[in-house]
Amino acid sequence: MKTIIDIANLKKDYHVGEVTVHALRGVDLKINEGEFVAIMGASGSGKSTMLNIIGCLDRPTDGTYLLDNVNVAGMSKNERAAIRNLKIGFVFQSYNLLSRTSALENVELPLMYNRSVSSRERREKAIAALEAVGLADRMNHMPNQLSGGQQQRVAIARSLVNDPVVILADEATGNLDTRTSYEIMSLFQELNNKGKTIVFVTHEPDIAKCMTRSVVFRDGSIIREEDVKNRLNAAEVLRTLPVEQD
Amino acid sequence: MNPGNLLKIAIKALKRNKMRSFLTMLGIIIGVASVITMLAIGQGSKKSIQDQIAGMGSNMLFVMPGNMRMGGVQQGSSSSQRLTVADVKAIKTECDAIVAVSPEVRSSGQAVSGNSNWPTTIYGGNEQYLEIRSWDVVSGRNITDTEAESSAKVCLVGRTVADELFGEGIDPTGETIRFQSIPFKIIGVLSKKGQNSFGQDQDDVIIAPYTTVQKRILAQTHIQSIQMSARSAEESELAQSQVEEVLRRTHKLRENEDNDFEVRSQEELATTMTSVTEILTILLGAIAGISLLVGGIGIMNIMYVSVTERTREIGLRMSVGGRSIDILLQFLIESILLSVFGGLIGIVIGFGASAIVEALTSWPISVMWSSVILAFAVCTVIGIFFGWYPARRAADLDPIDALRFE
Structure with a gap:
């Protein structure tokens, strides 16, 4: 099986004044194609730093990081921007949609920064991504005309549009109620079943149970790494949840 | 992007x-x-x-009497009587950058016609005077050099003078007016020039042969200034130095003596x-x-x-x-x-x-x-x-x- 993320002895230090903070102390992590990995841990455990480095937003102090067999650890700011554009999709806790910009245009955004995609191709791919998240009928809605769950779906469509090798979700259900959370998880499971590799940062154990593997961080190191037993099917959980009265 | x-x-x-x-x-x-x-x-x-300034004349230069000393006493320029018709002649024959030259004399007084009268200024010049001042005659004709030599009692009137003495828009050519009791026959009317930049009415003038003004009105032999046209605007500086050279000689000034005249050009004034x-x-x-x-x-x-x-x-x-x-x-x-x-x-x-x-x-x-x-x-x-x-x-x-x- 193809290895998408191959991290070895990864270290990240921050210098705050004269104090050096070791955010990551030599982490080894391999993620294969088709995995759905939960990254868990308390605040300050290093999981956000890990996600930033995996997402090429930040660069490690030391260690190697191969993303899709390309060493990205030593890349410059612009090279990392290009990598993010082509190989990574982000889903944030607070959606981060552009306000007063239609769902369709929001989804088109990553392709705007890829000059090899024509405007027609861009539109077609964005429509396909919105269809994949079940929002084909809301394409021209503005973010403020959509519910939280729908906004997160637009964000997921945006993360899919460039056909990335990995989708990185940072507390993607953190702002949502339980029911909507499972709806979103159901969508992620659906994408995973189609072969998408997903790395999902969360601190909710129930949510983590929807994934295939969990990695737990503490003090900058991985303290536990295990396959999820009794994996939850989010769609089934949804059926058992009481439907809210309107 | x-x-x-x-x-x-x-x-x-x-x-x-x-x-x-x-x-x-x-x-x-x-x-x-x-x-x-x-x-x-x-x-x-x-x-x-x-x-x-361009309307004042074409590439105009003029000589005015300057300050001079008389036995250690500085005299005002207006009292100077150093410019003469001989200077004009010398400039005419010797300065090749000058294409037209005319003496100028002037006097203020009352112009009378019938029972109207009007205070104005009479300017004396020769045939080239109008050309130098870029003035046109709209009816009648210009003064001739023959008239200038014979002190003929003819004149050209400005539009304002014509209007005041004969009525708005009337052509007075052929009429006779009196200026300080001297009768002048009007041989032409000048084109309208309007006010100059100091607010003076440039049409409030009478122009007559300089000899007539000199002899019959002012009773003097000197002239008040010399008006000239340079061949071109570019040559006005050259003309200025030529005129200066000629006048220093005719005025018999020694090396160390200051000019007793001033040469000014339209260019200078414009600048x-x-x-x-x-x-x-x-x-x-x-x-x-x-x-x-x-x-x-x-x-x-x-x-x-x-x-x-x-x-x-x-x-x-x-x-x-x-x-x-x-x-x-x-x-x-x-x-x-x-x-x-x-x-x-x-x-x-x-x-x-x-x-x-x-x-x-x-x-x-x-x-x-x-x-x-x-x-x-x-x-x-x-x-x-x-x-x-x-x-x-x-x-x-x-x-x-x-x-x-x-």
Whole structure:
């Protein structure tokens, strides 16, 4: 099986004044194609730093990081921007949609920064991504005309549009109620079943149970790494949840 | 990102805050409009002075009696009697850069015709006098040199004199008027010249042969000044030095003696007069320029606000693959759009304001294309200059911090 993320002895230090903070102390992590990995841990455990480095937003102090067999650890700011554009999709806790910009245009955004995609191709791919998240009928809605769950779906469509090798979700259900959370998880499971590799940062154990593997961080190191037993099917959980009265 | 998309994003961002964009542009609009209007006013007043000086004569030079010493006592120039008809003749034969020369004598007095009378000035000259002063005869004919030699009692009248003595618009050619009891036959009427830049009515004149004025009115042998035309404007300096040389000789001045006359050219007069308006133009332009600068600072301020407001947007754009240069250009294009669009409106208003000033003052105000191009270029530069730092700040943001920005 193809290895998408191959991290070895990864270290990240921050210098705050004269104090050096070791955010990551030599982490080894391999993620294969088709995995759905939960990254868990308390605040300050290093999981956000890990996600930033995996997402090429930040660069490690030391260690190697191969993303899709390309060493990205030593890349410059612009090279990392290009990598993010082509190989990574982000889903944030607070959606981060552009306000007063239609769902369709929001989804088109990553392709705007890829000059090899024509405007027609861009539109077609964005429509396909919105269809994949079940929002084909809301394409021209503005973010403020959509519910939280729908906004997160637009964000997921945006993360899919460039056909990335990995989708990185940072507390993607953190702002949502339980029911909507499972709806979103159901969508992620659906994408995973189609072969998408997903790395999902969360601190909710129930949510983590929807994934295939969990990695737990503490003090900058991985303290536990295990396959999820009794994996939850989010769609089934949804059926058992009481439907809210309107 | 390609430039077309960047432009679309910038336009969209400006449209989102219409009022704010307009107020920001207002600084540039006022700045550009005032620069254009001020330069147009400056240029207009300069042109009006130049026109008037050009109307005085064609490449004119004139000699006036200068200060002189008599036994250690400085004498006023008006008391000088050093200029003579002989000087005129010497200039005529010796100075090849001079194409026309005439003596000038003048006297003030009362002109009388029938039961009307009018206080005016009589000027004496020769046949070339009108040519030198760029004056045309609209009816009748010019004075001839024969008449000048024979002290003929003929004259040309200015439009004002004709109007006052004979009635509005009447052609008095062939009539006789008296000036200080001397009868003059009117042989022609001068074209209208209007007021000069000092507010004097240039049509309030009578022109007669200089000999007639000298002998019959003033009873003097000297002349008050010499009027000349140089061959061309370029040769006026050469003509000036030639005249000076000739007059120093005819006046028998020794090496160490100062000139007892002064040679002035129309060019010199024009330069002196226009230098004042030029200083004024620079001053007005500079003040207007400062308002343009203030407008630019307004843009910078708003761009900083905009960058701060949109920090999360910047973070998002970076996280989906926007490079620093994309972010830089996005904000730079926005500020250039603000300043250039403001500049365009300012140019239109500048044209309007210039037209209004022209209507109010009747100066020949013309908006210089150079100032329009300058204003436009300055606006673009302002947009880049004042947009650069806010855009740079946006581009230098760290995507992680930007995404977390509250």
